[in-house]
Amino acid sequence: MLKFNAMNRDNNRSAGRATSPTFSPLYRQIKDFMIRSLEAGEWGPGDAIPSEGELAIRFNVSQGTVRKAIDEMATENMLVRRQGKGTFVATHNDPRLFYRFLRLVPDDGDDTPAVSEPVSCELVPASPEVAAVLGLAVGAPVVFVERLLRFGQRSVVFDQIYLVGDLFQGLTLEKLRNVEKSIYSLFESEFGVRMISAEEHLRAVAADERSSGMLGVAVGEPLLLVERTARSYGNKPVEWRRGFYCTANHYYRNELG
Amino acid sequence: MLKFNAMNRDNNRSAGRATSPTFSPLYRQIKDFMIRSLEAGEWGPGDAIPSEGELAIRFNVSQGTVRKAIDEMATENMLVRRQGKGTFVATHNDPRLFYRFLRLVPDDGDDTPAVSEPVSCELVPASPEVAAVLGLAVGAPVVFVERLLRFGQRSVVFDQIYLVGDLFQGLTLEKLRNVEKSIYSLFESEFGVRMISAEEHLRAVAADERSSGMLGVAVGEPLLLVERTARSYGNKPVEWRRGFYCTANHYYRNELG
């Protein structure tokens, strides 16, 4: 088990004169520590973490300070609170969270879940573009996956997925096919890689030969191009994907704050 | 000034037996009350609200409870905290927040701000579609605005905006032209309508005659169609707009949690 050592409080704060430029409140130190614990696999996806009181004792702080650390981690979707039961490590391996990052909604409100149909899976060298986004050297090993997302009968999304090779060694089309759940839940259980956040870049493009074929639309038809960088703990990018969305009967939904 | 009356604490909580089905914690009652104060215009955009201590006394609760109410309002972008200075009512009338809801980013990272060029402004009866989204009767008065958004020389977005007529009486092309700031900041200062949140629906479409003309692209060219419902306090929809985005040199950026 990792060990928590708070910075000396009086060094960390302004003890009469000098304000530390690297000041970080206690609850944030605790949060950072807990993130490292998650990275280290001390608590696995779906597990309950120790109770707030227990952690308060362990870190030698008050319960309120632990709460604040957990609060932030919960709003960042790393932990999930359940009143009366405990606090749990977030997981994609949960029907309600299978497609946590998928913003596509059918026009008719039908909520039958999407189904992933893998097409190909191979090991390739990183192109300059992919290398840049994933923080790899050009030519470094990358797992390249293509797949379709179906809503009912319709193929609505064609994804081209690039995964950091070191983390996903041994990923095969076979494994992708046997997934009842989402692809991220496979990544989590089989490779110990948890996607925490992502950034998407959207544009409208004309369907090319490949994507039109996969989606069954005419070449030149407008498609929604969604480029996603997905990150694990510590904002480390581990996946980049290019998705072609057919928005004839679906739309991409976004909340603005 | 509105007056705050907390629900009787023992009635509100389970006093021995019955748990109130409408239980709402104190800090939420305070939050709701403060939102009503904002709606009532007690504190205007950009104003400082009373200090946490002052509010604690006024509401007869501890500072921590007031803090929690303000915390939520701050994360929902209704208030802005500034350490050492106070807590302020959020406003679109601030250079940093002019295009708070605009997710469009230039490929080259150029950050010269967008410029709004109004094209038309007229009073029209609500179509069934618009009436439904804005919660109006079909045929109710609606202000219809068309405008272009320029990034440098390029026209990148063509917007068709529908505004609840009752709230925006007297909006003219003239007034829209004289805006140095964003259109939402005009709405705020001239009409007292503050946009708090919005929901957007995105699709890829082919440019029609009108939008291709306005944006200077070929008919049939793929455009990003962004339909936005913007809401004021209490989630009341006050604006619906349809925007055609040319994504040749820009992309729509979205963070996923």
Add this chain to the structure above:
DNA sequence: AAGTGGTCTAGACCACCGT
């Protein structure tokens, strides 16, 4: 120095879940 938000504590009690 005074005033504001930000952090932290220790303790009380409530709401919810399981046994």
Add this chain to the structure above:
DNA sequence: CGGTGGTCTAGACCACTTG
């Protein structure tokens, strides 16, 4: 019932801004 998260308090002190 005991254990967990959720709310609330009263008070101390730190950090930032302004006069």
